[in-house]
Amino acid sequence: MSVQVADPVADLVQAAKRVLPGGTFGNMPAEVVLKEGKGGRIWDEAGREYVDFLLGSGPMFIGHAHPEVTAAVEAQVPLGTTYFGNNRHGIALAEAIVDAVPCAEQVRFVCSGTEADLYAMRAARAFRRRDKILKFEGGYHGMSDYALMSMAPRNPGNFPRAIPDSAGIPKSVQDEMLIAAFNDVEMAESLIKEHKDELAGVIVEPFQRLLPPAPGFLQALRRITQEHGIPLIFDEVVTGFRFAYGGAQEYYGVTPDLCTLGKIVGGGFALAAIAGRADIMAHFDKLAVADEDFLFQVGTLSGNPVAAVAGLATLEVLKRPGTYEQVFASGRTLMAALDGLLKKAGIKAQIVGEPPLFDVLFTDQTVRDYRDTLKGDKALATRFNQLLRARGIMKGESKYYVSLAHTQADIDHTINAWAESIAELKKG
């Protein structure tokens, strides 16, 4: 007679498959059921421990359950979690953003990066009284109809034609977006010149997914957009407060007209922001512009005090001397170790990214834009990730997010897991 042993994880997976499409929230596979995070580690429902390079898809830059963030949230919750009106913590967070981020003269809070990007594009349209937005192939700006154009085309077409990434997007949206190749100054310049009279704005991830900007690329975008009075939007949802306290605009030394922030700025809660030039942000102010130029924007949870205190506590930690140096040192050590192991094994691969955010691409060809990234051996990357998961490394499909909380023990564990997994890859 066999005894049935209850498997709580299998039960959860089964329940998820019953009530969630695809069995998931849309982010990670159904079999990954996470329970607890602390510092740079995370545990699943089966009790397995991982060094966490997923970091909640990026927000947990100073580590899970940071004591100062926890204390700030615990102090706020009994006072109420949302009011809809202004509150002192949201105001303080907006001030902190204005102090930190070069382009930020004013701030509007929303709850997700998707919303921030959607409203930044809308603000550019309101300001310019024109419709078209230029984005870059492979660039991710959230899930709006306009953003989901040529983000991950399986069969890239001819520039500048936009290809929808999702079902359910009205056909007309395609005609409102122009697509250029990341890191191609000539293409961007000729498209902007040709369409200058219809263009409302240019949106770019200053560090696109894993791709650093080629020297001079962001500077050229800045020059060309400025020449034609077209707002340049940096999507800093990932890079904000990560590449430097002032984000990628500080790190790469190029100031856009608007930027969007998310992830780190909400300290692990639902908060994101549009920030930028006061004359463009004025479109959010009914009294500052003509009726037809007013950008109508409200949100139930915008700037709620719990997310605001979590964001403020996170920024307090990040402001301390040595924080960015520590993250960059950890990232550099990890990148060099992985590169060395792959080279020693004779595997065609390269490490792409910057120290706070990188991954391996399994190709030895030059990688500068989205189409180059398709040259990477995806099956090998998936296999590598699976081998690593089994050895206590949690990461997304294509990113290692490095945290201030990652310790030397976390780094050592990761390097060992890499060595073992690469040995497995070699076996085939």
Ligand SMILES: Cc1ncc(COP(=O)(O)O)c(C=O)c1O
């Ligand atoms: C560059 C970038 N922009 C926008 C978004 C969307 O942010 P959210 O998931 O908060 O809507 C993301 C999310 O990963 C992102 O990486």
